[in-house]
Amino acid sequence: MNPLTAGRLPRFTEPALLVVCLVVTTAALSVLNAGNPGVIIIVGALLFLLVSFALATSVEGVRHAKDRLAAHVVTGFFLIALAPLVSLAWGTVSAGLARMDVKFFTYSMRNVIGEGGGAVHAIWGTLIITGMATLISVPIGLMTAIYLVEYGARHRLASAIRFFVDVMTGIPSIVAGLFAYTLFSLFFGPGTKVGIAGAVALSVLMIPTVVRSTEEMLRLVPNELREASYALGVPKWRTIVKVVLPTSLAGIITGVVLSIARIIGETAPLLVTAGMNQSLNTNPFDSPMATLPVFVYYQYVTPGIPQDPYHARAWAGALTLILIVMLLNLVGRLISWKFAPKPGR
Amino acid sequence: MTADTVTDPPGAPGALRRTSRQIGDVVFKGFSTGSGITILVLLAAVATFLVGMSIPALTADAADLPFGDFWAYVAPYAFGTVWAAALAMLFAVPLSVGIALFLTHYAPKRVRQIFGYIIDLLAAVPSVVFGLWGINVLAPLMRPLFVWLNQYLGWIPFFAGPVSGTGRTILTAAVVLAVMVLPIITAMCREVFTQTPRLHEEAALALGATRWEMIRQAVLPFGMPGIVSGCMLGLGRALGETMAVAMVLSPAAVINVHLLTSSNPNTIAANIALAFPEAYQLGVNQLIATGLVLFVITLAVNMTARWVVARRKEFSGAN
Numbered sequence: 001m002n003p004l005t006a007g008r009l010p011r012f013t014e015p016a017l018l019v020v021c022l023v024v025t026t027a028a029l030s031v032l033n034a035g036n037p038g039v040i041i042i043v044g045a046l047l048f049l050l051v052s053f054a055l056a057t058s059v060e061g062v063r064h065a066k067d068r069l070a071a072h073v074v075t076g077f078f079l080i081a082l083a084p085l086v087s088l089a090w091g092t093v094s095a096g097l098a099r100m101d102v103k104f105f106t107y108s109m110r111n112v113i114g115e116g117g118g119a120v121h122a123i124w125g126t127l128i129i130t131g132m133a134t135l136i137s138v139p140i141g142l143m144t145a146i147y148l149v150e151y152g153a154r155h156r157l158a159s160a161i162r163f164f165v166d167v168m169t170g171i172p173s174i175v176a177g178l179f180a181y182t183l184f185s186l187f188f189g190p191g192t193k194v195g196i197a198g199a200v201a202l203s204v205l206m207i208p209t210v211v212r213s214t215e216e217m218l219r220l221v222p223n224e225l226r227e228a229s230y231a232l233g234v235p236k237w238r239t240i241v242k243v244v245l246p247t248s249l250a251g252i253i254t255g256v257v258l259s260i261a262r263i264i265g266e267t268a269p270l271l272v273t274a275g276m277n278q279s280l281n282t283n284p285f286d287s288p289m290a291t292l293p294v295f296v297y298y299q300y301v302t303p304g305i306p307q308d309p310y311h312a313r314a315w316a317g318a319l320t321l322i323l324i325v326m327l328l329n330l331v332g333r334l335i336s337w338k339f340a341p342k343p344g345r
Numbered sequence: 346m347t348a349d350t351v352t353d354p355p356g357a358p359g360a361l362r363r364t365s366r367q368i369g370d371v372v373f374k375g376f377s378t379g380s381g382i383t384i385l386v387l388l389a390a391v392a393t394f395l396v397g398m399s400i401p402a403l404t405a406d407a408a409d410l411p412f413g414d415f416w417a418y419v420a421p422y423a424f425g426t427v428w429a430a431a432l433a434m435l436f437a438v439p440l441s442v443g444i445a446l447f448l449t450h451y452a453p454k455r456v457r458q459i460f461g462y463i464i465d466l467l468a469a470v471p472s473v474v475f476g477l478w479g480i481n482v483l484a485p486l487m488r489p490l491f492v493w494l495n496q497y498l499g500w501i502p503f504f505a506g507p508v509s510g511t512g513r514t515i516l517t518a519a520v521v522l523a524v525m526v527l528p529i530i531t532a533m534c535r536e537v538f539t540q541t542p543r544l545h546e547e548a549a550l551a552l553g554a555t556r557w558e559m560i561r562q563a564v565l566p567f568g569m570p571g572i573v574s575g576c577m578l579g580l581g582r583a584l585g586e587t588m589a590v591a592m593v594l595s596p597a598a599v600i601n602v603h604l605l606t607s608s609n610p611n612t613i614a615a616n617i618a619l620a621f622p623e624a625y626q627l628g629v630n631q632l633i634a635t636g637l638v639l640f641v642i643t644l645a646v647n648m649t650a651r652w653v654v655a656r657r658k659e660f661s662g663a664n
Contacts, residue, residue: 038486063555080440088474139380147374171643240373268617321471
């Protein structure tokens with residue numbers, strides 16, 4: 001007998017045990033006539049945990065049994081978290097593909113009742129409102145991050161800004177929407193619903209994420225680069241523009257793209273600020289503007305009769321939204337992967 | 346500065362360079378400081394506008410308010426907000442800590458990064474899509490479980506009947522919320538778990554600890570403040586989440602702890618989303634005032650989280 005492996009369970013024990021447990025559970029539950037696949041997996045997994053713990057305790061001792069139990073539980077948690085992701089992806093794709101046709105991307109909902117119609121107005125609205133939110137947030141966020149890293153240092157103002165940026169990160173999205181709503185009601189009459197109000201609401205949510213990610217990136221720029229530039233007599237602002245920003249550009253762009261991906265799916269603030277419109281409206285300063293998330297929401301919760309075409313449009317809209325967000329995430333990751341230095345561990 | 350410009354002859358390259366440099370620096374610094382101050386002004390504006398719009402609802406006579414007395418109106422929703430978020434945290438916290446441990450200490454090294462991305466994908470799903478999924482996929486799946494719970498554990502008040510016919514109960518909403526906050530808590534926990542000093546881990550292993558004992562003795566104590574603040578961030582998100590709850594829950598204005606029935610306490614955020622499009626005059630003010638209550642609740646949670654993190658920073662030598 002090999003002294004190094006004595007008192008240890010052979011490697012194949014656990015996979016074999018898992019299979020045995022699942023088979024036994026399937027058989028037992030089929031006899032009891034409760035053959036739901038979900039129930040079988042849950043009961044089988046619990047049985048496996050119990051049996052493997054007992055087996056490991058008898059062979060290896062209770063400490064190693066606990067170690068194995070922890071490893072199984074932790075792996076199980078990861079698999080549990082995958083379940084909603086898979087189910088969500090499958091549900092959205094299977095229900096959304098039906099209406100992912102040319103008509104969906106070329107027609108609005110103007111004068112559409114029942115079948116047909118599309119979301120072109122909502123897609124335009126989402127692009128316009130998100131674009132304007134980006135135009136508002138990126139300059140403010142970028143310059144604030146520059147202030148925090150390059151000028152603020154340990155000023156009271158800098159620490160105040162840092163604190164309140166943190167506070168802003170925690171603002172619930174609906175509260176940001178209410179803020180933009182009151183702002184525009186105050187200046188343009190009660191009940192004003194326009195695209196730009198939505199952009200302001202989204203900016204409140206986007207600015208803190210841009211500040212945080214940019215600040216992090218600027219801090220990564222080595223001080224030697226700045227000092228070399230100062231030593232050559234370059235003024236501070238040119239050092240920032242020509243040395244600091246180009247060095248951290250990839251990271252900053254990644255941060256911006258990811259924060260766009262974060263706000264493009266926001267529904268609640270747009271519901272109260274930009275409202276809903278059945279027709280294409282590309283003017284963010286006049287009349288309500290449809291957006292993709294709000295379109296999905298209204299198609300689903302206020303369907304006409306028959307419901308099916310409305311629900312099909314909602315799912316197609318959801319699928320489009322997911323695809324846009326995934327694409328943005330992918331672009332962000334690609335930029336950071338392509339240009340950023342490789343991480344240590 | 347004046348001495349320089351006096352001694353340099355006008356038009357000399359040195360003087361020109363120096364003044365343009367100063368102007369550039371002043372303008373650039375002005376712009377960046379201005380942006381920082383803009384953020385402070387913006388936040389002050391958010392607070393001012395919310396308070397300003399809430400005052401009419403808070404001071405008006407209860408008889409004039411479309412939704413009745415303000416505090417009686419907001420109480421069930423405030424309860425629902427906290428209750429739904431607490432239930433969500435009950436599921437999300439153990440799962441997230443476990444997943445973060447899996448990603449940092451158990452998963453094979455080569456696939457760690459990919460597995461991490463997969464969990465991050467959950468954070469990228471828009472809330473309205475979670476809402477659709479909650480109604481159409483999750484609720485029907487949960488219903489048999491609800492029936493079973495009610496049948497065998499119905500004597501516990503939480504599982505009292507009658508069981509909702511659609512499965513759109515606060516328990517379903519809490520599960521959706523848990524899935525939504527899970528990636529946030531996981532990301533935060535992963536961050537601190539990878540920062541555990543290597544020497545602590547190796548010392549524990551060298552003394553003969555198993556991997557699980559090493560985690561309990563080295564990783565978890567070191568990461569505890571990170572776990573706490575990650576949970577607080579997740580809690581803040583769960584408290585403010587709107588659309589998923591608005592779509593999944595079949596709402597009512599009640600205070601109860603029944604998890605399986607069709608009369609569930611609605612949350613503040615979801616109630617605003619549902620009632621706002623049809624609200625008018627004082628009703629708008631009243632809804633905004635509920636938004637203010639939500640703002641205060643999330644603010645308190647977030648401040649606590651920041652305080653925990655800041656306190657931790659003071660004590661650790663790592664920074």
